[in-house]
Amino acid sequence: xxxxxxxxxxxxxxSLPLLALPHLATAQARQEYLLTTxxxxxxxxxxxAAKPDFKDAKWQTVSVxxxxxxxxxxxxxxxxxxxxxxxxxxxxxxxxAGRTGGLPFIGTGWYRRQLAVPNFGPGKRAVLLFDGAxxxxxxxxxxxxxxxxPYGYNSFSFDITxxxxxxxxxxxxxxxxxxxxxxxxxxxxxxxxNVHLIVTDDVHIPVWGTYITTPExxxxxxxxxxxxQVATPNNAFQPLRLVTEIKDAQGQVLTTSTxxxxxxxxxxxxxxxxxxxxxxxxxxxxxxxxxxxxxYAGETLKDEYSxxxxxxxxxxxxxxxxxxxxxxxxxxxxxxxxxxGPLGTAINTAALRRQLVxxxxxxxxxxxxxxxxxxxxxxxxxxxxxFMLMVESFDEWKSxxxxxxxxxxxxxxxxxxxxxxxxxxxNNPSVIMWSIGNEVPDQSAPGxxxxxxxxxxxxxxxxxxxPVTAGMDRIDAAINNNFAxxxxxxxxxxxxxxxxxANDKLPQGxxxxxETASTVSSRGAYMFPVVTAKQKKYPNNQSSSYDLExxxxxxxxxxxxxxxxxxxxxxxxxxxxxxxYLGEPTPxxxxxxSHSSYFGILDLAGxxxxxxxxxxxxWNTASPTLHVLPHWTWPGREGQTTPVFxxxxxxxxxxxxxxxxxxxxxxxxxxxxQTRYRxxxxxxxxxxxxxxxxxxxxxGKAVAEExxxxxxxxxxxxxxxxxxxxxxxxxxxxxxxxRVEDKDGNLCPDATNQLQMAVSGAGKFRAVGNxxxxxxxxxxxxxxxxxxxxxxxxxxxxxxxxxxxxxxTGKGLKPGVISLxxxxxxxx
Numbered sequence: 124x125x126x127x128x129x130x131x132x133x134x135x136x137x138s139l140p141l142l143a144l145p146h147l148a149t150a151q152a153r154q155e156y157l158l159t160t161x162x163x164x165x166x167x168x169x170x171x172a173a174k175p176d177f178k179d180a181k182w183q184t185v186s187v188x189x190x191x192x193x194x195x196x197x198x199x200x201x202x203x204x205x206x207x208x209x210x211x212x213x214x215x216x217x218x219x220a221g222r223t224g225g226l227p228f229i230g231t232g233w234y235r236r237q238l239a240v241p242n243f244g245p246g247k248r249a250v251l252l253f254d255g256a257x258x259x260x261x262x263x264x265x266x267x268x269x270x271x272x273p274y275g276y277n278s279f280s281f282d283i284t285x286x287x288x289x290x291x292x293x294x295x296x297x298x299x300x301x302x303x304x305x306x307x308x309x310x311x312x313x314x315x316x317n318v319h320l321i322v323t324d325d326v327h328i329p330v331w332g333t334y335i336t337t338p339e340x341x342x343x344x345x346x347x348x349x350x351x352q353v354a355t356p357n358n359a360f361q362p363l364r365l366v367t368e369i370k371d372a373q374g375q376v377l378t379t380s381t382x383x384x385x386x387x388x389x390x391x392x393x394x395x396x397x398x399x400x401x402x403x404x405x406x407x408x409x410x411x412x413x414x415x416x417x418x419y420a421g422e423t424l425k426d427e428y429s430x431x432x433x434x435x436x437x438x439x440x441x442x443x444x445x446x447x448x449x450x451x452x453x454x455x456x457x458x459x460x461x462x463x464g465p466l467g468t469a470i471n472t473a474a475l476r477r478q479l480v481x482x483x484x485x486x487x488x489x490x491x492x493x494x495x496x497x498x499x500x501x502x503x504x505x506x507x508x509x510f511m512l513m514v515e516s517f518d519e520w521k522s523x524x525x526x527x528x529x530x531x532x533x534x535x536x537x538x539x540x541x542x543x544x545x546x547x548x549x550n551n552p553s554v555i556m557w558s559i560g561n562e563v564p565d566q567s568a569p570g571x572x573x574x575x576x577x578x579x580x581x582x583x584x585x586x587x588x589x590p591v592t593a594g595m596d597r598i599d600a601a602i603n604n605n606f607a608x609x610x611x612x613x614x615x616x617x618x619x620x621x622x623x624x625a626n627d628k629l630p631q632g633x634x635x636x637x638e639t640a641s642t643v644s645s646r647g648a649y650m651f652p653v654v655t656a657k658q659k660k661y662p663n664n665q666s667s668s669y670d671l672e673x674x675x676x677x678x679x680x681x682x683x684x685x686x687x688x689x690x691x692x693x694x695x696x697x698x699x700x701x702x703x704y705l706g707e708p709t710p711x712x713x714x715x716x717s718h719s720s721y722f723g724i725l726d727l728a729g730x731x732x733x734x735x736x737x738x739x740x741x742w743n744t745a746s747p748t749l750h751v752l753p754h755w756t757w758p759g760r761e762g763q764t765t766p767v768f769x770x771x772x773x774x775x776x777x778x779x780x781x782x783x784x785x786x787x788x789x790x791x792x793x794x795x796x797q798t799r800y801r802x803x804x805x806x807x808x809x810x811x812x813x814x815x816x817x818x819x820x821x822x823g824k825a826v827a828e829e830x831x832x833x834x835x836x837x838x839x840x841x842x843x844x845x846x847x848x849x850x851x852x853x854x855x856x857x858x859x860x861x862r863v864e865d866k867d868g869n870l871c872p873d874a875t876n877q878l879q880m881a882v883s884g885a886g887k888f889r890a891v892g893n894x895x896x897x898x899x900x901x902x903x904x905x906x907x908x909x910x911x912x913x914x915x916x917x918x919x920x921x922x923x924x925x926x927x928x929x930x931x932t933g934k935g936l937k938p939g940v941i942s943l944x945x946x947x948x949x950x951x
Contacts, residue, residue: 152324152327152425153327157319158295162184163182168233173298187318188469190466190468191312192312193469197224197225201225201227202223203218211676219713220713221715221717221718222706222707223307223308224705228311231300232313235296240293246325248327249321251264251281252330253316254499256297257276258305260275263295269286278499278543309467309704324425324426325356326418326425327425329353332352343400344398349392350392351392352391353391360390363384364382364418366419367414372412378399410433414429431506432550434552439612439633440632444692453694454511455488455489455696456487456695456697460493464728465915471856480508489512492512494594496514496515506553512551513558515558515560517537518562519563520560520564520574522563524562549588557589558592559579566596571604590612591610598621607625613635614635615635616638617639623690626692634690635693638699640699641678642680643710644732644734648668651763651765656673668753674710684741698724705719705720708896716899728893733770739772743772747826747827748771751814753767755832760809763809764809766803766804767816769803774789775789776817780808780813790802839937842929842940849886850920850948852922852948854919856889856917857918857920857943859941860913861914862912863878876934878914880929882929882930885923887921898910909933926942927945
């Protein structure tokens, strides 16, 4: 199998988050607005709410994106599910209190907004584009339903021209409803992604109307094929002209093409351009170009449309694996759910960027959008920052996993959902493959392979340039009934010990770990004795951060590493998960108050767990990693065995406890996978003081060291921000870590002080999180207990430039104060 491709993305021309939209120059052919402000919202069903004259003055005023359920309160009775989770090898149904996060997202919500449409009138068209709406959206304009879309994760658009009044105000209303037992994780609630209003001429390029490919790429040139759809009144032919320029990131025009539309072209232009000396897109060099098109009728400009893209080629080859731009590589990927921890599901570009910065530092180069279509902002950032994407569609097909899941829509909507998914993201260079499903029970159901074939054929029809995969967990059924053989890429979840067998039986010649590891841990929690364990539970509802605990169906990272390193036909992995997420608190599904996951390499607040450094040592080959665990503050453990681990990309290291050598360890093969990737001193006896690890390079030279000291009493709060200069756009965020430290600056690892946050100046408090899966403290209230000595406060910029101060206080502690500033976007 050989697949080669490159891609692009349409971008907006104007964005104004205003209620009364200003008059714009009529020469502008296309106007696009983000409908962010002055929405009125209420929970509960209001049958008359679609009517234009409905009185909504008493409703809450909110900004969109908006997740109305993240504000809580947490309650184990919210979406309480009695269910047998087959993926977890459960034999009977039990009550799952925190499966979907314990947040109150069930029910109906209404949004209403006045809708001014500038320059609208005869000869104009207006479209509403929703990036996602959770869920079962029904959209009304002036009381008329203009469309509906049940799947909460997908993007969709409706032409609202016929429902608009050319003069006077229009009213937009959206009804959303979340069912109980409809999800396996926290789905969010409301207009949690952006809503766009697009005004064009009635001769225009429709939403997602371009498709870019590069049929040939070499060092001297890239052939660029651009297909552009046009819409006209009644779809009648007009002799139109399309002028396209390809520009680099600095705006320099590199090549131009002019095409005319013939009656036999089926309302679609095809332009073939030659891009000289292309710079190739990759995770290491995320170079982007823009195709800027102008549509003319005679000499009259009818529309303008920009499509951003990158030039890159890739192959999946039997026996060899995956190569990008001619270089063999393996996916160093993570799976991520769509929530942003304390922010809930309301999309925020700064929050996404922070996640990607942390993943990039870990050496991650790929993301699986589990188990649904992502926000377009994530895809755009992956283009810019250099991440390869597996864009995934469904967690269910015809056979249900939950009572009211996607299976109820599958027959009527699966093709529509796939078409929208592919059309929206097929021009993005970050998108390398499509996934049509995750652990669908149809793997072992009669006709399941035929469903897979139908879905894959739909994706191939809309985008022949990328392969299709699915995350399979029922490996025997998937292989024996040819379900796995149908797919372009055989993707398996948690089956490293079966890779050889699968490759022997399957035709593709390569295997992908679509979901791997599912190691569980709680940041800063260390349990004794230190042993490898499955489904281990403790009275405090935490999991040990020695990174040796997994689920009955999953593994430690090292077991997957061995297969990735030893089998050339295994093309990479997507670890479950990059970040903790709301819901699925395995192994504590039945033990409230656990209500968020333990799988994350980083916790719900975005703080790295120890496991972060295990992956960083393996994946980030450009930077040194030296990390020691556990902490060294163990009153009452004097003289007891307290193992010390070191995660490093150096080959060996020596451990000293209070200056006494505990010997030198070297990574190497053995019957235990961990010894290939960790340095472990399993017989260390605890004594207060310090532990120091000295790392040696391949020549035996001491090159780095790290020391961890026993902490004294909590003394002060130290604040560390991920960025100190914010854009004054009302959306940018600073994530400030608050550390409870002793007088010498050592983290107090068991500090649980309640901390209070106060923000002043040109910013506001947005949220706080501590990474504790059992904490029922509300994210939007500016106080929270530290978890193992730390928490993270989120400060949001206003739309005014100026200084911002965050002060964090706690009883008996010297306060922490940090100064930030906000400034106009151009000056940042």
